[in-house]
Amino acid sequence: PEILAAHTAWIKGSKEIVGLMLMTMEPEIQRNMETLHAHEMLLELKTLFAQQAE
Structure with a gap:
C-alpha cells in the first residue's frame, strides 16, 4: 500500500x-x-539546446 501510494x-x-x-x-x-x-523531455531539451549552442 505505501509503495503504491508513493508511486x-x-x-x-x-x-x-x-x-x-x-x-x-x-508550439513546434x-x-x-x-x-x-x-525526464525524457529534459534529456531531449538538453540535446536540442546543446546542438543549437554549437
Missing part, C-alpha cells in the same frame, strides 16, 4: 511537471515533446 504520488507530480514544461515551450517544440515523460 501514484510520483506519477501525479511527474504529470504536473510535464504540463508546466509544455506550457513554456514554443511542444508538439514534438508532448508524448514524453518529464
Whole structure:
C-alpha cells in the first residue's frame, strides 16, 4: 500500500511537471515533446539546446 501510494504520488507530480514544461515551450517544440515523460523531455531539451549552442 505505501509503495503504491508513493508511486501514484510520483506519477501525479511527474504529470504536473510535464504540463508546466509544455506550457513554456514554443508550439513546434511542444508538439514534438508532448508524448514524453518529464525526464525524457529534459534529456531531449538538453540535446536540442546543446546542438543549437554549437
